[in-house]
Amino acid sequence: MATGVRGKVIVAGFIGADAPQEEDLYRCVHCGLCLNACPTYVETGLETESPRGRIALMKAVFEGRAGVEPGVVEHWDLCIQCRACEAACPSGVPYGRLIEQAQAQMRPRRRGLPGRFVAWLAYGHLLPSPGRMRAIAGLLRLYQRSGLRALVRATRVLRLVGPLAEAEASLPDLSQPAFRATGQVFPARGAVRHRVGLLSGCVMPLFHGPTMEAAVRVLTRNGCEVHVPASQGCCGSLNLHGGDMDGGRAMARRNIDAFLEAGVDVVISASAGCGATMKDSAHLFHDDPAYAAKAERFGAMTQDITEFLASLPVDPPRCEAEPLRVTYQDSCHLVHAQRISAAPRTLMAAVPGLELVEMAHSDRCCGAGGSFQLTQREMSGQLRTHKLEEAAETGAETIATANPGCMVQLSLGAREAGLQVRVCHVVDLLDEAYRREAAIPASQSAGR
């Protein structure tokens, strides 16, 4: 025990197994090459909001020079976990792992009821349960469609509870149908070249049902038999990013079992954030004898949908060219965590008539970052605004990306800025091209 800054007694040092490890911390030689890759450093100019600064704070806690206390934790909290620093780091610091572990240290020491309640509800009771997620989404959909939303917005009743109004404004649009195909197997068109498992997960089928259906169509169109195992659920990444390591592991175990039992060759995620966590399963279970081997196999089987399709390679859509100006936002957990930047661009290049116009800083975070959108509204909003300015400069009518969080964030930003721009997944664009092929009637859609 040590005495903290304002005389409060705080605990110095890290506790338990889920703590930043010494060998990871001291890989950082504070050269500073990560700085300009970090969106929060670029935004603020402050070392405290930089990866190097956050690691310095972890080292300070490790060395007993500071505690897990005010002056430390808010700087870890402001990290979006985009992992751009990790890609920029020549020394190989596993920053994503470090910040997750630092978050895990903060969790039991969090004060303040509202935050703890939201974490309890989201990590403990909603994300682990696909049924409850569906129920919540159903209620929200009802709220948005029934006219109640219009009433609430017109009367501004939520202004009475400030943060609630903001939260309401940032709800994703749930007007699109959900993806309800879990438990199904979709046959390949033509000869079966691959048997793949598709992650349905938590928010993707609820917020982006049509994208999930597009994923199924594009996969089957390219000779894949697509299994959507019924016993799967959320991959656990949101829990892990939020520092709920045990909860996250329990969810990961469920999915490892579900996909290994499905007997597929490849596990595919259309959500870059989930894919990144799934690929890193070996580390998550390295000291769990019952799951270490299974997790390693599962991680090695996992591929992002763009990565998988580009490696086939895809059958080029045989359709008329339709002019479309697209700009691509690299999803952080695809470009930084999984180091995939060419594959989505290769896929878009296969779409007849599609012109890809690169925006400045396409690999800088849009500010989504999973729950970051909700917990760090100011920073998230600043990043979103800058991102949409840069996207607008390209004159593109479509912003493509590869992760549900980014899609929600960019749509919201476009709506706020009054931009006439469509936000979609790379796979949606490929799917539309296939659907323009004469041979495939548009009505043949998966999962309805």
Added chain:
Amino acid sequence: MDALVRELQRAVGSRYVLTRPQELLVYEYDGAVERALPGVVAVPGSAAQAAQVVGIARRHGVPVVPRGAGTGLSGGAIPVYGGVLMPMTRLNRVLEIDVAERMAIVEPGVVNIDISKAAEPYGLRYAPDPSSQKACTIGGNVAENAGGPHCLAYGVTTNHVMGMEIVLADGSLAWVGGRRHELPGYDLRGVLIGSEGTLAVTTKVAVRLQPLPEAVTTMLAIFQDEDDASNAVSAIVGAGIVPAAIEMMDRLTIQAVEPAIHAGYPPDAGAVLLVEVEGLSEPVAEESEEVQQVCYRNGATEVRVAADPTLRERLWAGRKTALGALGRLAPNYYLLDGVVPRTKILEALRRIREISGEYALPIANVFHAGDGNLHPCILFDERVGDQLRRSKEAGAAVLRTCIDLGGALSGEHGVGLEKQEYMDLCFSDADLDAMARLNPAFGAGDTFNPGKVFPTGASCVELLQHPAIARLGADAFV
């Protein structure tokens, strides 16, 4: 202290004044070894705010230490006497690009590479390219007179900065130099560039931009050992070729870089040279042919030629991240910056190998071979035994070797804290006396970055007692 903090908060906003001990911890380091905690951190958002910060600190009798991105390698931004640490990172706008005059005016917190990115659409670039160019700021470059691989052909920061707006110790703003190089009168700009933040703080920089070359060819020459590579360097320059850059990396460096960056350096090579020629297409073709022949004559086992931008970028990525990549081999490095005459590189490297053996610490070499600017990098672990002490002693031995071979203490990193005690190896008392007279000339006193550059046995009080300053008084102008 409370009154100081309140005034600083009024000047730059409370979000940008850091006082909590935990937050000060992240400003105790830069890219090198030395550490010291600031008393308070104030991050100005404009030149006027920077001037206010200086005025406030002066009134309260505490020093101001300007800081860029904190990637420096000589401890220049370490606040050894506490006081107000003033990062210039929020002043990060490219204010103007004058294509006709081939110049730009930028704020000091602009990252080096962002100047070239902003100039690229006009077919222009900013030439000096420190290895940390993706993170380091132009303000820091000006303070340390930074170099980089391409400085072999084009010169260092001082050859590319034509003027600066500065804050003087009394809190007033002034310009030195201007929008072009040829100006009448004393070259105060030249005096301030490389003065390591001890005389004034830069708040705007007028930089020279040069046209992008028509053709660029980068070659990777692979050698069995450092001796052959060193001979090839002398032979290239001896043949009358002036490449844009000649960089050398030894086996240890290659082993650290390759797994990190996959730059394409053969892991079993004893040393590689990265040679770049650029200019008009025809001479570039001729010169690159000549460079290859010279390398083969000097024992190169292979020379790979990269003409397309992606391959070139990959070869350079390895070089430019080499220092950080050495973090894969040890948690700490002490990077030296000694210079030797080109013809003495071979001898210097041999002596460095001996020093590495004597002090039982690995030393990696990754450096600007073309101008003899060595960067021996001593690898150690400060948590283990007396390794920190041994690394410093080994560093001193390397610097002495450079001087003995007819070289210099520093090529581009500055003196800072790191080399101040070795200044008398290079300079006489009279030399140092002449330099110290610049302090009162600018009225700097102990306001800016005290305890740097001069070998005082190290306190700012003693610096003020330096014969020249004591005679003239801290505020005296000459």
